[in-house]
Amino acid sequence: xxxxxxxxNATTRIADEVLExxxxxxxxxxxxxxxxxxxxxxxxxxxALARERVASLLGALPEEILFTSCGTESDSTAIHAALIAxxxxxxxxxxxxxxxxxxxxxxxxxxxGYRVTYVPVDRKGRIDLNxxxxxxxxxxAIVSVMWANNESGTIFPVEEIAKKVxxxxxxxxxxxxxxxxxxxxxxxxxxxxxxxLSGHKLHAPKGVGALYIRxxxxxxxxxxxxxxxxxRRAGTENHSSIIxxxxxxxxxxxxxxxxxxxxxxxxDRLEKSLLESIPNSFVNGDLENRLxxxxxxxxxxxxxxxxxLMMNEFGICASSGSACTSGSLEPSHVLRAMGIPxxxxxxxxxxxxxxxxxxEDIDTVIECLPGIIHTLRQMSPFWAxxxxxxxx
Ligand SMILES: *Cc1c(COP(=O)(O)O)cnc(C)c1O
Numbered sequence: 001x002x003x004x005x006x007x008x009n010a011t012t013r014i015a016d017e018v019l020e021x022x023x024x025x026x027x028x029x030x031x032x033x034x035x036x037x038x039x040x041x042x043x044x045x046x047x048a049l050a051r052e053r054v055a056s057l058l059g060a061l062p063e064e065i066l067f068t069s070c071g072t073e074s075d076s077t078a079i080h081a082a083l084i085a086x087x088x089x090x091x092x093x094x095x096x097x098x099x100x101x102x103x104x105x106x107x108x109x110x111x112x113g114y115r116v117t118y119v120p121v122d123r124k125g126r127i128d129l130n131x132x133x134x135x136x137x138x139x140x141a142i143v144s145v146m147w148a149n150n151e152s153g154t155i156f157p158v159e160e161i162a163k164k165v166x167x168x169x170x171x172x173x174x175x176x177x178x179x180x181x182x183x184x185x186x187x188x189x190x191x192x193x194x195x196x197l198s199g200h201k202l203h204a205p206k207g208v209g210a211l212y213i214r215x216x217x218x219x220x221x222x223x224x225x226x227x228x229x230x231x232r233r234a235g236t237e238n239h240s241s242i243i244x245x246x247x248x249x250x251x252x253x254x255x256x257x258x259x260x261x262x263x264x265x266x267x268d269r270l271e272k273s274l275l276e277s278i279p280n281s282f283v284n285g286d287l288e289n290r291l292x293x294x295x296x297x298x299x300x301x302x303x304x305x306x307x308x309l310m311m312n313e314f315g316i317c318a319s320s321g322s323a324c325t326s327g328s329l330e331p332s333h334v335l336r337a338m339g340i341p342x343x344x345x346x347x348x349x350x351x352x353x354x355x356x357x358x359x360e361d362i363d364t365v366i367e368c369l370p371g372i373i374h375t376l377r378q379m380s381p382f383w384a385x386x387x388x389x390x391x392x
Pocket of ligand 1 (some may be wrong): 009010069070071072073099101146148149150175176177178198199200201207208209
């Protein structure tokens with residue numbers, strides 16, 4: 001059976017070009033980049049190139065890039081650094097729709113005596129800027145707002161927010177894990193102090209990430225030990241994966257146009273067709289300001305998990321809008337924050353595309369999904385009830 005992979009916001013396939021560049025790093029270049037001999041130097045050179053490549057995609061300086069083990073570590077490092085570097089400030093501002101990497105850490109900090117403001121979003125997943133600005137104070141150490149939401153695809157005006165945050169004397173961090181490679185980023189022209197990214201969301205391997213730290217930003221390391229990464233992150237570098245991340249960043253720059261034209265067109269065709277062929281369905285997110293690859297679509301009166309299982313029978317991989325943690329099928333915190341009604345939040349599917357997808361992939365979903373939803377609705381007491389209420 002052919003795999004139709006439409007879950008690229010969860011993770012991506014390692015691109016061939018990226019894998020190719022990793023192989024020497026896993027074989028011949030086995031020296032420790034910190035060593036003072038030719039094997040060390042040989043390993044250090046591609047590491048330096050990777051740093052330049054990541055910096056170049058972001059419009060940053062190589063020395064502003066810190067390599068980490070993942071997007072989560074980058075997020076934790078940024079928040080931790082801002083709090084340690086500004087010990088008198090005990091207030092954090094973030095949003096209600098952050099990835100658990102930010103959300104869970106902030107919830108933990110509340111237990112440790114910090115005050116956290118979670119800024120709400122509207123029905124389209126757009127952040128309430130007035131609430132954010134009204135909560136800025138002298139006590140605010142850091143404001144962390146994601147660049148783009150991984151579920152709805154909604155893009156936040158982080159550059160505008162960063163300016164206001166800076167003027168108020170706080171540090172601004174953005175989790176740009178979903179934005180990097182999909183939207184233009186030029187940190188040289190922005191007021192953003194720190195930015196997180198993750199390799200496996202842009203066709204590099206899992207287990208590598210980076211944190212941009214603007215030159216001059218006060219910083220305190222999260223991992224302490226050796227002097228790697230200019231003393232900002234101890235631990236021998238994940239050498240081959242960092243090299244892969246560097247190549248993935250040049251690839252992302254090369255493919256950004258395709259992402260915003262061909263991939264976006266595939267997404268739009270998928271969305272338009274599903275809305276037309278499946279009644280009681282709607283798209284979530286800010287349609288004017290959205291990632292080009294993401295489609296969050298709700299089918300009322302069906303269970304997302306059942307849809308996923310049935311699509312899987314056709315080789316289709318997507319994800320649902322539920323947090324299956326603790327065995328409950330609670331709609332995700334993102335859909336709840338957006339106020340999506342329960343009957344629809346439960347039947348929400350996220351399709352996330354990439355440069356790997358083809359017209360054929362989209363055709364398959366368009367062929368299969370209307371039948372799947374129809375079948376599930378025939379078995380749904382909620383659907384029967386809703387139709388009866390409408391006299392159908
Ligand atoms: C995937 C993701 C992360 C976590 O990155 P990891 O490398 O898996 O730790 C953080 N934020 C967002 C928005 C993500 O989509």
